[in-house]
Amino acid sequence: xxxxxxxxxxxxxxxxxxxxxxxxxxxxxxxxxxxxxxxxxxxxxxxxxxxxxxxxxxxxxxxxxxxxxxxxxxxxxxxxxxxxxxxxxxxxxxxxxxxxxxxxxxxxxxxxxxxxxxxxxxxxxxxxxxxxxxxxxxxxxxxxxxxxxxxxxxxxxxxxxxxxxxxxxxxxxxxxxxxxxxxxxxxxxxxxxxxxxxxxxxxxxxxxxxxxxxxxxxxxxxxxxxxxxxxxxxxxxxxxxxxxxxxxxxxxxxxxxxxxxxxxxxxxxxxxxxxxxxxxxxxxxxxxxxxxxxxxxxxxxxxxxxxxxxxxxxxxxxxxxxxxxxxxxxxxxxxxxxxxxxxxxxxxxxxxxxxxxxxxxxxxxxxxxxxxxxxxxxxxxxxxxxxxxxxxxxxxxxxxxxxxxxxxxxxxxxxxxxxxxxxxxxxxxxxxxxxxxxxxxxxxxxxxxxxxxxxxxxxxxxxx
Amino acid sequence: xxxxxxxxxxxxxxxxxxxxxxxxxxxxxxxxxxxxxxxxxxxxxxxxxxxxxxxxxxxxxxxxxxxxxxxxxxxxxxxxxxxxxxxxxxxxxxxxxxxxxxxxxxxxxxxxxxxxxxxxxxxxxxxxxxxxxxxxxxxxxxxxxxxxxxxxxxxxxxxxxxxxxxxxxxxxxxxxxxxxxxxxxxxxxxxxxxxxxxxxxxxxxxxxxxxxxxxxxxxxxxxxxxxxxxxxxxxxxxxxxxxxxxxxxxxxxxx
Numbered sequence: 001x002x003x004x005x006x007x008x009x010x011x012x013x014x015x016x017x018x019x020x021x022x023x024x025x026x027x028x029x030x031x032x033x034x035x036x037x038x039x040x041x042x043x044x045x046x047x048x049x050x051x052x053x054x055x056x057x058x059x060x061x062x063x064x065x066x067x068x069x070x071x072x073x074x075x076x077x078x079x080x081x082x083x084x085x086x087x088x089x090x091x092x093x094x095x096x097x098x099x100x101x102x103x104x105x106x107x108x109x110x111x112x113x114x115x116x117x118x119x120x121x122x123x124x125x126x127x128x129x130x131x132x133x134x135x136x137x138x139x140x141x142x143x144x145x146x147x148x149x150x151x152x153x154x155x156x157x158x159x160x161x162x163x164x165x166x167x168x169x170x171x172x173x174x175x176x177x178x179x180x181x182x183x184x185x186x187x188x189x190x191x192x193x194x195x196x197x198x199x200x201x202x203x204x205x206x207x208x209x210x211x212x213x214x215x216x217x218x219x220x221x222x223x224x225x226x227x228x229x230x231x232x233x234x235x236x237x238x239x240x241x242x243x244x245x246x247x248x249x250x251x252x253x254x255x256x257x258x259x260x261x262x263x264x265x266x267x268x269x270x271x272x273x274x275x276x277x278x279x280x281x282x283x284x285x286x287x288x289x290x291x292x293x294x295x296x297x298x299x300x301x302x303x304x305x306x307x308x309x310x311x312x313x314x315x316x317x318x319x320x321x322x323x324x325x326x327x328x329x330x331x332x333x334x335x336x337x338x339x340x341x342x343x344x345x346x347x348x349x350x351x352x353x354x355x356x357x358x359x360x361x362x363x364x365x366x367x368x369x370x371x372x373x374x375x376x377x378x379x380x381x382x383x384x385x386x387x388x389x390x391x392x393x394x395x396x397x398x399x400x401x402x403x404x405x406x407x408x409x410x411x412x413x414x415x416x417x418x419x420x421x422x423x424x425x426x427x428x429x430x431x432x433x434x435x436x437x438x439x440x441x442x443x444x445x446x447x448x449x450x451x452x453x454x455x456x457x458x459x460x461x462x463x464x
Numbered sequence: 465x466x467x468x469x470x471x472x473x474x475x476x477x478x479x480x481x482x483x484x485x486x487x488x489x490x491x492x493x494x495x496x497x498x499x500x501x502x503x504x505x506x507x508x509x510x511x512x513x514x515x516x517x518x519x520x521x522x523x524x525x526x527x528x529x530x531x532x533x534x535x536x537x538x539x540x541x542x543x544x545x546x547x548x549x550x551x552x553x554x555x556x557x558x559x560x561x562x563x564x565x566x567x568x569x570x571x572x573x574x575x576x577x578x579x580x581x582x583x584x585x586x587x588x589x590x591x592x593x594x595x596x597x598x599x600x601x602x603x604x605x606x607x608x609x610x611x612x613x614x615x616x617x618x619x620x621x622x623x624x625x626x627x628x629x630x631x632x633x634x635x636x637x638x639x640x641x642x643x644x645x646x647x648x649x650x651x652x653x654x655x656x657x658x659x660x661x662x663x664x665x666x667x668x669x670x671x672x673x674x675x676x677x678x679x680x681x682x683x684x685x686x687x688x689x690x691x692x693x694x695x696x697x698x699x700x701x702x703x704x705x706x707x708x709x710x711x712x713x714x715x716x717x718x719x
Contacts (some may be wrong), residue, residue: 016558183668185500185507185549220550226686227495228487250672258701260709267671275505276665279709283683351580363606399687 002044006120007110012038012127014131014327021331024197027121028094033075036131040070043123044107045234051275052112053125056105059086059445060397063102063125070128079136080145082129087169087211088162088444090204091138093130096441097291102126127246138205147215148175153458156181156238158225158400161189162440163431164244166447167454172215174455179238182216186272190247190432191440193266193273194292196299226399231427235404238460240426240454243414244447247432249397252390254287256344257346261352265292265391272299281305282386285355288391289318296389297328307333308383312340312360317370338362338373339381344388355383394431411436419457420450426461468545469521469582475605477528478573478703479542480513484533488522488552491515493584494577495550497522498667500535508533509664511576511638512553514583523663525576531714550642554667555690558636558657562588567632568613569647571596575606577659577690581636586612592630594644596618626650637694641702648694656694660685662706677701 014020016458045064046052053063062081070080080090080421098104098120106122136143153176157164160182161428168178186192188205195442199256213219225231234241250264261279263271264286268326270280282305286296289311300307307328311318315325315336327334338360345354359379361373395412407415407423413436414422414429431443466485474480488497491512498507507599514523517536526540558581562644566589575595593613595603599664601619603610609614622648635656637643644658662685665673669687676696685692 103559131491185551185667222498223487224552226491227554227556227668248670250673250681252675258675259703266670267665267673270665270671274507274665277506292699293694299496350708364533399669 003043004108004120006041006118009042009121009124010035010127011124020198023217024299024302027198027327030425031116031127032135033129033135034063035132036070036128037073037379039124040067042108043067043071046107048113052093052105052107053102053123056114057102058439059092059448061086061102061129061185066132067123067125069129070132075132075135077225078132078139078241078405082132083143083462086129086441086444087166087448088133088208089129090133091191091200091208092198092441093126093128093133093446094204095125096190096263096439097319098126099322105207108462115282125194133204135422137204138214141210141436145173145211145215147173149459150177151175151463153177153240154221154238155240155242155454155458156234157242157244157264158231158234158382159189159243159245159433160187160209160219161244161246161431162191162443163246163433163447163450164189164242165209166246166444167428167430168217168366168447170448170451171216171455172212172217174451176455176458178217180219181223181225181229181234182219182221183228185221187219187221190248193270194248194295194464195274196269196295198298198302199295218381225397231401231404235424235426239458240428242447243401243422243429243433243452244431244443245397245400245433246443247394247396247413247437249395250390251393251395253392254341254344254390256352257388259346259352259389260350261387263337263387265296265388265389266394268389269299272303279387284308284387284389285310285341285385286389286391287311287355287382289313289320290391291324292322292393292394293391294320294324294328296391297333298331299326300333300389301328301333306385307389308336308355308385309333310336310339310341310355310383312338313370315363336381336383340375345382347407348459352386352388353384355385355388357381357383379443394432396436401427420446421453421457426457428457466522466547466550468543468547469544471541474525475602477600478605478712479526479538479541482528483522483524483547483550484520485522485550486520488512488550489515489517489520490559491522491553492579493580494558495553495555495580496690497524497550497554498664499537499547500549501533502692503627506533507551507665507667508537508665509550509554511573511580511659513576513579515553515580522621524645525573534593551667552608553685554676555700558584558687558691561634563634564589565592566590566632567592567635569596569625569635569637570595571637571639571643571645572598572601574637574643574659575601575609575714578614578639579609580635582611590614593617593631594625596620596622596625622646624701636691641699641707644687644694644697645699657691658694658697659690660692660697660702663678663710
């Protein structure tokens with residue numbers, strides 16, 4: 001009988017701290033083939049994986065099947081299995097919070113059927129997925145993607161983030177002519193502008209987008225839907241339109257947010273992604289506890305800034321990955337848990353000079369189910385800094401769809417039906433612009449689902 | 465892709481550029497575009513002074529500047545060049561009006577912003593121009609474009625404008641935030657619209673880099689402007705945040 005290897009999880013090699021804090025190169029170096037095969041052999045290939053890791057995966061990758069192929073050394077077959085559902089294994093392997101998804105439901109770690117904690121460490125599914133994607137990309141193997149004959153339908157896609165790319169993939173595969181309209185100079189949405197190169201090398205994104213180009217998808221940059229062309233014009237020119245503009249609009253709303261060197265997270269990250277000059281910053285306070293806050297911290301550290309992360313809750317209740325908190329702490333970030341920012345303090349010339357905060361304690365659960373942070377009286381903390389970055393929530397940018405008065409929720413997200421159709425016939429949406437902001441993999445999944453619904457709509461429309 | 469068709473030197477400090485671009489040539493009055501001149505990542509926003517969708521041509525002004533980014537474009541832009549990247553048209557077009565007595569006020573290359581609006585409003589309104597001459601741009605430099613105005617008056621400074629006693633229903637200005645602020649004071653009982661000068665990064669309403677305080681609330685000139693009611697703008701906040709930051713960025717570029 002095969003011995004279950006509960007504990008000897010193979011970790012990815014990381015670049016040394018002193019080296020990685022000086023470069024935007026990726027610091028998680030990935031598996032060698034022997035490590036990947038060894039890690040794959042830890043998987044016990046559960047027969048009821050659909051109730052475990054596969055259910056934990058938002059896009060339901062057939063995890064045991066692809067891992068068994070790695071164990072056999074058949075990486076190309078593993079790639080085919082993953083890409084049946086997840087078209088971007090190299091990306092999802094890097095950016096998914098696996099400990100709360102597939103790995104959180106790995107039987108070695110947690111028995112989801114019995115609902116109880118198990119004694120071991122989960123199979124490193126994320127690193128294996130990344131390995132498979134990277135292996136195929138680096139080998140120069142051209143995966144064969146079957147594309148159906150042209151059907152004569154034309155679809156316009158607004159935005160080029162994960163939902164849009166997922167939608168484009170599904171439609172292009174079905175023989176639909178797809179054109180993607182992106183306002184900004186680079187394609188990929190949050191994957192380009194929101195995730196620093198140190199976590200997701202831009203060349204990987206470029207590779208994945210090139211795959212779509214080879215499938216016939218046309219991309220246009222510099223076109224601001226709602227300004228350069230109206231959504232109404234698009235609707236008239238194309239058989240259907242998909243809105244995948246994400247929910248990237250930054251958020252402010254703290255006293256003193258108009259001082260010089262107060263940035264929304266997206267402004268801070270976009271400056272870096274585009275390589276635009278920034279004001280000289282020595283000490284930065286980043287407000288927030290999610291992925292975006294961690295990504296801002298990763299970037300700030302690499303610019304040599306003394307980096308403070310200020311979060312009103314605890315590490316356990318934050319939405320960022322556990323290992324990423326470890327990484328930025330190793331790199332020198334100073335993390336202020338249970339600390340609520342109250343006011344940005346400026347100097348006489350209008351520049352930021354400090355952040356005034358209060359310490360918090362955890363109280364009763366709030367509507368999100370997490371313990372509500374409660375302010376500790378007389379617990380003021382002053383963090384000296386010359387810049388503040390607000391990574392505290394996001395909302396959809398309405399300029400693409402405001403002219404058509406599409407129905408929105410009170411949070412400004414688009415209302416869609418069960419087929420991802422908006423309140424106007426022929427206009428579809430999914431991803432963050434609908435769900436308000438979640439993971440790349442969820443946007444990818446919903447984009448693909450919307451693509452399938454759009455195809456059915458096009459066929460049905462033709463019949464009518 | 466946008467290609468430079470023609471560059472006319474209007475003076476030593478001002479050039480008029482014709483671009484071939486299917487999208488930019490569809491610009492509505494008052495819109496602008498974003499240019500990334502070379503592979504360098506920096507982006508600059510420029511008014512679309514005129515647009516001819518039948519010929520696929522958009523026109524803009526560029527003025528010599530201390531900003532190295534603008535300076536590089538000013539010195540090097542040549543016919544036949546393909547611009548690295550353009551984005552737009554961006555911003556909300558200026559609204560249409562009828563039967564109004566309108567004063568346009570221009571300083572420096574702000575003329576590029578008001579020209580398309582004046583041209584559009586001229587058939588159904590009375591349009592005057594107050595041109596504030598500076599070392600960089602004189603009304604003479606733009607003489608070929610002044611015939612759309614019913615009257616053109618030259619001024620030597622922003623502050624000379626308060627001597628004008630004429631009544632207007634509306635004042636529209638571009639070229640300087642100080643000009644807009646001054647006009648909001650001079651024309652107390654008249655609507656004053658201005659194109660705000662702020663640092664724009666995304667220009668699609670995501671990043672909030674361009675944000676200003678407007679009527680006590682946050683406003684994003686890149687998507688809600690650039691044409692805004694000057695009387696609602698908190699110029700103190702605008703100048704503090706944007707001008708100081710811009711100076712710091714220019715220093716960085718030079719450094």
